[in-house]
Amino acid sequence: MKQGAKPKVKMSEQKFKPVEEQLAYLKKGAAEIIPEPELVAKLEGSRKTGKPLRVYLGVDPTAPDLHLGHTVVLRKLKHFQDLGHTAVFLIGDFSAMIGDPTGVSETRPPLRREQVDANAKTYLEQVFKILDSEKTEVRRNSEWLSKMNAEDVVRLCSHYRLARMLEREDFRSRLADNQPISVHELLYPLLTARDAVELKSDVELGASEQKFNLLIHRDIQREYGLAGQVALTMPILVGLDGQRKMSKSLGNYVGITEDPYEMFKKIMSISDSLMWSYLELLTDKTAEGIRKLQQDVQAGNTHPKQVKVSLASQMVKDFHGEEAARKAASNWERQFSDRQVPDDAPVKTLSKDNHVGSDEGKVYLSRALLQLGAAPSRAEAERLIKQGAVELDGKVIKDPRHEIDLKTPRRCLVRVGKKNIFYLDVK
């Protein structure tokens, strides 16, 4: 495309950046673009006509909270939005009740309507921490899916072949492992394909595990006489354990509504090697910028800890603002580097009234820890104590029967392990 070929075209061209520039921005961090030439063609087309591309991301509100893993692909949707394209955020309120078989080794229990609605609401609040709420088109797939009748479903299903459906890894491995597959799970990709048809999307985004679904959507769109969307997938974010994908059920996640300090601590606990992919997928740093940092660390000019601190700060800043990020960082330094008490160490209280058993006015330490919520059970509390994880006012106590005097009101500092520090008020 030559610049300024015709005046009419030129006007609309100003609306969008040059295709190459857009493409570079969109490709950053992407796992796959299928097929890339088509995306280029679509970008060129939109630049010529001045019509933005319709780009959508479908999310099933299966849990009430989003975590950083979800933001990877949201960020990509935002990139399209930044470039002037139409971002459509689709809430899979209907499909959530089927459950996406992707990456699942067993059939999920279907969600209830009320749960889905409640989740959808909190999702939206969280999503707009990243997307521009003014410019985002929000849809729900119950708009059309709940209106389909049996005939529509049969027609839809006739557009796809069982053998192709069974090609997907999730189904194949479940079959191989003698795991159950319910028939309704086969419907999931087909019904969500209906979304793509309704939305007349040009591009659909998804995590790379969604590739199969996105491609079915593309096929079905064509069956319904549309051009066929481009599928853009993003890599799966590895969770805090550095092994498996970030997910709430695995507990290796950072929720985006989490407390700033919690967030900071969690990110600091990831391994050095993992932080590079976090930088790529969760920040706006350019690919070259990241590469340069990496070289600096390798050369010994920059300490990896510094890189991680700045990553953690950036994350907290994204969701809680700059002030919170600064505070979290300094607290963290105090607690972990200087081994001191963080600014906002919680205060818990123990009074004569809420102790159980033993002598008047005294409690065993193990019992106190349980009551204070510092240990899930007395057995666990005893273990912690015996292993030297518990400190009172800086002194390690190894005797679970250490008695705490409840008669003298005072405040002392309790430390359970490295991560749990609080003040104890005795009343």
Added chain:
RNA sequence: GGACGGGUGGGUGAGUGGCUAAAACCAGCAGACUGUAAAUCUGCCGCUCCUUGCGGGCUACGAAGGUUCGAAUCCUUCCCCGUCCA
């Protein structure tokens, strides 16, 4: 509908009558080490009570009953999953 195989702790998975709160591995937790980590090493890893002891009690191997001095292990029924055949 028939034949066969299977359901064990957060996960994988051993265990076919007492030595089994249940091997092993993974995950998790704690301590040491460190730059927060990771890796490594050490210990722990159902709940509860106390006189904290290689202590007592309770709960646990899909569910419910039964046999037995004693059952994850044997029997019966039921539920669930898979494979093959129709």
